Amino acid sequence: MSQRLDDSELTERIDDLRAAFRGEILRPDDEGYEEVRSVWNGMIDRRPAVITRATGTADVVAAVDFAREAGLELSIHGGGHNAAGNAVTDGGLMLDLSPMNGVFVDPAARTAWVGGGATLGDIDSETQLFDLAAPLGVVSETGVAGLTLNGGYGHLSREFGLAADNVVSAQVVTADGAVRIASEDTNEDLFWAIRGGGGNFGVVTAFQFRLHDIGPEVYGFFPWFHGDDARSVLEGFREWTEDAPRHASAIPFVAHVPELEEFPEAAWGEPAVALLGAYRGDDFSQAPVVYEPILERATPLADLSGPMNFVDLQSMLDEDYPDGMRYYWKSIFVAEASDEVFDIMVEYNESAPSDLSTVDLWHLGGAVADRPQDATAFYHRDKPFMVTFEANWEDPEDDDANIEWAREGFAALESLDIASGRYGNFPGFADDPATMLFGDNYERLVDVKTEYDPENLFRLNQNIAPRGWEEGGDS
Numbered sequence: 001m002s003q004r005l006d007d008s009e010l011t012e013r014i015d016d017l018r019a020a021f022r023g024e025i026l027r028p029d030d031e032g033y034e035e036v037r038s039v040w041n042g043m044i045d046r047r048p049a050v051i052t053r054a055t056g057t058a059d060v061v062a063a064v065d066f067a068r069e070a071g072l073e074l075s076i077h078g079g080g081h082n083a084a085g086n087a088v089t090d091g092g093l094m095l096d097l098s099p100m101n102g103v104f105v106d107p108a109a110r111t112a113w114v115g116g117g118a119t120l121g122d123i124d125s126e127t128q129l130f131d132l133a134a135p136l137g138v139v140s141e142t143g144v145a146g147l148t149l150n151g152g153y154g155h156l157s158r159e160f161g162l163a164a165d166n167v168v169s170a171q172v173v174t175a176d177g178a179v180r181i182a183s184e185d186t187n188e189d190l191f192w193a194i195r196g197g198g199g200n201f202g203v204v205t206a207f208q209f210r211l212h213d214i215g216p217e218v219y220g221f222f223p224w225f226h227g228d229d230a231r232s233v234l235e236g237f238r239e240w241t242e243d244a245p246r247h248a249s250a251i252p253f254v255a256h257v258p259e260l261e262e263f264p265e266a267a268w269g270e271p272a273v274a275l276l277g278a279y280r281g282d283d284f285s286q287a288p289v290v291y292e293p294i295l296e297r298a299t300p301l302a303d304l305s306g307p308m309n310f311v312d313l314q315s316m317l318d319e320d321y322p323d324g325m326r327y328y329w330k331s332i333f334v335a336e337a338s339d340e341v342f343d344i345m346v347e348y349n350e351s352a353p354s355d356l357s358t359v360d361l362w363h364l365g366g367a368v369a370d371r372p373q374d375a376t377a378f379y380h381r382d383k384p385f386m387v388t389f390e391a392n393w394e395d396p397e398d399d400d401a402n403i404e405w406a407r408e409g410f411a412a413l414e415s416l417d418i419a420s421g422r423y424g425n426f427p428g429f430a431d432d433p434a435t436m437l438f439g440d441n442y443e444r445l446v447d448v449k450t451e452y453d454p455e456n457l458f459r460l461n462q463n464i465a466p467r468g469w470e471e472g473g474d475s
């Protein structure tokens with residue numbers, strides 16, 4: 001790693017960078033700096049020495065070269081959410097890709113090129129012009145890059161695979177400033193690694209996604225039940241998963257009834273269980289029949305299900321995760337949706353210090369599990385379920401209580417012999433070792449990291465250290 005420049009040298013070099021950089025460059029005293037350095041998770045309060053807002057790949061190359069040569073810690077801000085806060089660095093260089101949010105759809109080839117700063121909403125808006133979609137996440141303001149590099153679960157995963165499974169090729173700026181195309185027949189090892197290996201190997205400036213026939217309408221599945229019915233509804237969900245069709249999805253979560261007119265006022269603030277999913281069959285009248293094992297268990301407090309535009313399904317939860325709120329999310333895979341899992345979900349929902357928090361149970365498998373575990377860097381394909389503790393709250397004085405709640409619930413789950421592994425998009429503060437994410441794929445990832453990033457420039461992530469690298473020293 002290069003020696004960090006002193007302040008006067010850094011200022012001089014930044015002035016030189018401005019001459020070649022097409023995008024905006026911000027220092028702490030510049031207008032707009034405070035807004036750009038602020039990220040989605042309101043807990044994160046870091047001050048980069050310089051922010052570079054790239055407008056294209058040439059800007060990314062310039063920023064990567066600058067950070068490497070100046071000895072600056074480098075953080076990459078994509079298009080949206082980053083629960084761990086790794087998108088911004090203290091005293092280093094923050095590379096902001098959000099201006100690079102263009103999407104170009106080729107309907108004949110059924111592919112789309114997507115800029116590294118795009119959000120899910122950016123893609124959905126363009127692909128739905130042609131009744132096409134990429135399998136991505138479930139909140140439209142999520143950044144495509146982070147979601148995809150760590151795998152990427154969503155409503156379409158069981159039918160079409162992870163977001164990463166639908167990447168055809170990618171343009172990557174590696175630590176040496178080179179621009180590389182990664183695909184099945186070009187830089188194959190890099191292509192394998194970026195599909196699930198996180199942001200360890202370079203800056204992806206563009207993804208080429210495979211698209212599928214989706215929309216414009218789907219049947220959104222979104223019933224809410226009182227917490228008294230939680231175990232019965234969760235048992236119905238478990239029964240449903242035994243032969244659930246791949247074109248129907250459901251994510252149950254325990255929560256508290258929101259203070260909205262759609263819900264009975266007498267139930268506001270009460271514990272609840274809800275399910276969010278989508279049915280994509282040809283006949284929407286069949287959707288209630290498909291979900292009958294769940295719906296027959298209890299009478300909903302409110303049922304927001306029905307035909308809706310795919311883009312509306314994707315943005316349904318956006319307002320629940322606003323910029324600046326405080327977030328701490330952790331996840332673990334489980335081999336079955338057991339009674340013990342249900343008990344922990346219900347217990348910790350009732351004890352949550354914030355009514356905004358949830359515990360979610362993701363139904364996985366399907367097309368994700370069809371591929372071998374070593375097909376891409378994403379390892380935990382064989383797991384049929386994932387539980388996520390989402391601590392969401394507003395008051396900084398409640399930080400400790402909410403983080404402790406999530407960690408205690410997580411520890412209770414981890415103690416079960418059916419629980420293992422981690423998912424990189426719900427990482428806490430990236431405080432678990434990378435081996436928990438990558439399992440038997442880890443050593444191959446170390447080899448790829450050593451080849452493409454031997455000085456560990458890209459280390460603000462759940463880091464895969466290259467061979468011979470030591471924290472704080474040269475490689």
